[in-house]
Amino acid sequence: MERKVVLITGGSSGIGKSIGIYLKSKGFKVFGTTRKLDNYPGFNHFDLLELDVRDPKGIEQAVSKLISKEGRIDVLVNNAGIGITGPIEETPHDEILKAFDTNFNGPLHMCKAVLPHMRNQNQGLIINITSIAGYMGLPYRGIYSASKGALGLATEALRMETKSFGVHFSTLAPGDFATNIASGRYHAPILEGSPYALPYDKTLAIMNEHVDAGKDPMLVAHMVLRIINAKKPKVHYKVGDFMQKFSLFLKKILPDKVYEKLLMNHYKL
Structure with missing residues (x-):
């Protein structure tokens, strides 16, 4: 049987790298992407393509190059994020x-x-990596929450729009995992005299503690394989600490103000 071709954005480090290594070990043909190939001269875990997800023309070129080489793309994992x-x-x-x-x-x-290539194949799977943070507006992480939440909603729409083409969409929302995301994160500066200075500083410290104590990103890779192997992939999947996943259940059943109070207590606000 021909091996499935998997393309993973943001595949040179963190969760993307773990997904690529794991899927390759399971017999998939794996291609990852990175913005600058020159930064990874010794990378030999799987093939890397130079691609910046902010550049539509560059994306078209990279996808065309991959199609020319392999003839197909079976799975896209949209993992790149900041x-x-x-x-x-x-x-x-x-x-x-x-x-x-x-x-x-x-x-x-x-x-x-x-999508045009998957439609021609009459099959394909796209997994959009969102975040548990995308299910709620987190203090001092509201923009991140909003961007991931928006991706989740767009995925729901794409799933319905493309179902008749044999293409499946799912989101996978990780909680906190031990990766280098904190070091690459943009932090708005703590401004002297700002009314937000003290609570923002305290919240940043808590966020960084959560990442440092995060789980092994290989757990995300295992979930990706589970989605690939599913006959009928679900709309949404979550992976992470029990309490982080449980918080989503609480959001469904608790009054908004009660849930807001829980979040504020968690971040000591």
Whole structure:
């Protein structure tokens, strides 16, 4: 049987790298993407393509190159993303636009590039990596939450629009995992004299503790394989700490103000 071809954006590190390594070990033909190949001269875990999800033309070129080489793309994992923190009032708007360009527009550009090929194949699977944070507006992470939440809603629509073509869509929402996302995250500066300075500083410390104590990203890779192997993939999947997943259940059943109070207590606000 011909091996399935998997394309993973943001595949050079963190969750994307773990997904690529695991899927390759299971017999898939894996291609990851990175913005700058020159930064990974010794990378030999799987093939890397140079691709910036913010560049639609570059995406088209990379996808065409892969199709020319392999003849197909069976699975797209939209994993590339960036973190952003800060009080919304004090976060520079160009940084907000950058976050949405990577976390929301980027996956949509990728979907648009691969869908014609999947439609011609009459089969395909696209997994959009969102976040448990995308199910709620988190204080000082509101832009990140919004960008991931928007991707989740767009995925629901895409799933219905493409079902008749044999294409499946799912979201996979991780909680906190031990990756380098904190180091690459944009932090709005803590401004001297700002009314947000103290609570923002405290919340940042809690966020970083959660990432440092995060689970092994290989758990996300295992869930990706589970989705690939599913005959009828579900709309949404979650993976992470029990309490993080349980918080989504609480959001469904608790009054909004009660849930808001729980979040504020968690972040000591």
